[in-house]
Amino acid sequence: MKITIQEAPKHVNEEVTIGGWLANKRSSGKIAFLQLRDGTGFMQGVVVKSDVSEEVFSEAKNLTQETSLYVTGKIVEDTRSDFGYEMQVSNLEVIHVATDYPITPKNHGTEFLMDHRHLWLRSKKQHAVMKIRNEIIRATYEFFNTNGFVKVDPPILTGASAEGTTELFHTKYFDEEAYLSQSGQLYMEAAAMALGKVFSFGPTFRAEKSKTRRHLIEFWMIEPEMAFMDHEDSLKVQENYVSFIVQSVLENCALELKTLERDISKLENIKAPFPRISYDKAVEFLKEKGFDDIEWGEDFGAPHETAIAESFDKPVFITNYPKDIKAFYMKPDPERSDVVLCADLIAPEGYGEIIGGSQRIDDLELMEQRYKEHGLTGPAYEWYLELRKYGSVPHSGFGLGLERTVAWLSGVEHVRETIPFPRLLNRLYP
Ligand code: 4AD
Structure with a gap:
């Protein structure tokens, strides 16, 4: 089932698909934390190496900022985030790879941001x-x-x-x-x-x-x-x-x-x-x-x-x-x-x-x-x-x-x- 991030609270413990973009990413050896956004909101997707195929894990680790994708997985509660929910990712499908996105998570000057x-x-x-x-x-x-x-x-x-x-x-x-x-x-x-x-x-x-x-x-x-x-x-x-x-x-x-x-x-x-x-x-x-x-x-x-x-x-x-x-x-x-x-x-x-x-x-x-x-x-x-x-x-x-x-x-x-x-x-x- 395709849902939006905003609708996630109504789908706890369900396997769903969300179309979105990669806003940011962090990864340790065995887990990749994807900060996803889909227009309706922001949510973390967690990709655990042992839970997905080798191909999916390597794709998750190599995702670039603002690449668009479909992510599929189970919605679970996550009390540590402001949103309160995250996705345990089981699969992902890249739609379009973004390279060299100009606005990185670091600080930019106002004029630069206004130009973009x-x-x-x-x-x-x-x-x-x-x-x-x-x-x-x-x-x-x-x-x-x-x-x-x-x-x-x-x-x-x-x-x-x-x-x-x-x-x-x-x-x-x-x-x-x-x-x-x-x-x-x-x-x-x-x-x-x-x-x-x-x-x-x-x-x-x-x-x-x-x-x-x-x-x-x-x-x-x-x-x-x-x-x-x-x-x-x-x-x-x-x-x-x-x-x-x-x-x-x-x-x-x-x-x-x-x-x-x-x-x-x-x-x-x-x-x-x-x-x-x-x-x-x-x-x-x-x-x-x-x-x-x-x-x-x-x-x-x-x-x-x-x-x-x-x-x-x-x-x-x-x-x-x-x-x-x-x-x-x-x-x-x-x-x-x-x-x-x-x-x-x-x-x-x-x-x-x-x-x-x-x-x-x-x-x-x-x-x-x-x-x-x-x-x-x-x-x-x-x-x-x-x-x-x-x-x-x-x-x-x-x-x-x-x-x-x-x-x-x-x-x-x-x-x-x-x-x-x-x-x-x-x-x-x-
Ligand atoms: O006080 P102003 O000029 O009022 C009028 O235009 C009346 N004709 C309104 C009326 O009685 N129907 O403008 C109203 C509000 C200001 O209080 C301000 O909030 C906003 O419009 N405003 C501006 N906002 C952004 N940029 C500007 N250059 C603005 N000029 C006014």
């Missing part, structure tokens, strides 16, 4: 990160589907900018100019007026010249948008959603977290509600901490966010930023027109901002005024005004950056390891 990303993905750590990414995506669909949201797909080719014009990727669209989407939000607002509570999950493109551990040129964003929900309602959805994905990863990715040596005590307490601090208070706090490079009205940089996050053991919302440093669509605080009803959610342990969200302006006149201030004109923007013309309602939404969330939960330093094929300032290949 198409192969690096096979390694145990990268495999674990991709599984955690997948679990966050799965849990996202579960959370929004069970809470009455409808998945809506905004376009990727757009005629207008959603967040600001400096970071847009331009492309030709027959005789017109188009941009790659930097946020689906404007379309999601239209969708919320049609379907109530909606969410999107898609690629996002930003021509940011930032070379930091938190910036990708192409990243994936989850953008919920909710009609009849104010800023406060939205914060509740955000903290419940983030708590849900953290608990889902803890529950369903225990082995992966162990592989990554993630300190799970830092994740176990991530449950709603999350602490909040206003922008005003955050500036005061930073000044008290000795940051003299920040004045009211300026945006926070990574060191500021990290200093704020360090005083909490859960993600923290920084709320009500100055209007002038935020996007044109954010609703002013009715009690103070110099700040807007918005929040950024900062992850603990220095992983930075994972969510940006706000209540949206729902008043037509005010939105028209913002258009004038920001010089937004033309057909690309006109339709958005109509959402305020025909049955406008209070509504809010947010965007969660998938890769920063994966980095935080996996405990990996840099977002380049959280997406299969990262697009960075200096990298378009592989």
Whole structure:
């Protein structure tokens, strides 16, 4: 019977066949220990000289890294390994011999590994990160589907900018100019007026010249948008959603977290509600901490966010930023027109901002005024005004950056390891 490594626990004491690759190998005179991987997991295969034919034993001893093969044998429990099972190999059949595989079990530099990303993905750590990414995506669909949201797909080719014009990727669209989407939000607002509570999950493109551990040129964003929900309602959805994905990863990715040596005590307490601090208070706090490079009205940089996050053991919302440093669509605080009803959610342990969200302006006149201030004109923007013309309602939404969330939960330093094929300032290949 052909099974996968993931299915091994259900086949203890059975003779099965697994198709896989040789990740690593150790051998003493009479035993060869094969570290096998098959895409679903990693497992040891033990080949004992006295239990197999001479030909099989010699083949096992000569296997090279990343050679593909079928291994047949009995699944047994193995309490010494994290996986908990191994195979007592009785036979093996080589499919394709790999020679001189470039990524050896020794340490390689990051640039080398990034050049070989198409192969690096096979390694145990990268495999674990991709599984955690997948679990966050799965849990996202579960959370929004069970809470009455409808998945809506905004376009990727757009005629207008959603967040600001400096970071847009331009492309030709027959005789017109188009941009790659930097946020689906404007379309999601239209969708919320049609379907109530909606969410999107898609690629996002930003021509940011930032070379930091938190910036990708192409990243994936989850953008919920909710009609009849104010800023406060939205914060509740955000903290419940983030708590849900953290608990889902803890529950369903225990082995992966162990592989990554993630300190799970830092994740176990991530449950709603999350602490909040206003922008005003955050500036005061930073000044008290000795940051003299920040004045009211300026945006926070990574060191500021990290200093704020360090005083909490859960993600923290920084709320009500100055209007002038935020996007044109954010609703002013009715009690103070110099700040807007918005929040950024900062992850603990220095992983930075994972969510940006706000209540949206729902008043037509005010939105028209913002258009004038920001010089937004033309057909690309006109339709958005109509959402305020025909049955406008209070509504809010947010965007969660998938890769920063994966980095935080996996405990990996840099977002380049959280997406299969990262697009960075200096990298378009592989
Ligand atoms: O704060 P941002 O720019 O928000 C928006 O785009 C809103 N339109 C979302 C909405 O309300 N629907 O981006 C949201 C999140 C950030 O908090 C961050 O996690 C991630 O997207 N992000 C990036 N991730 C990786 N690389 C980049 N260059 C990123 N820029 C933003």
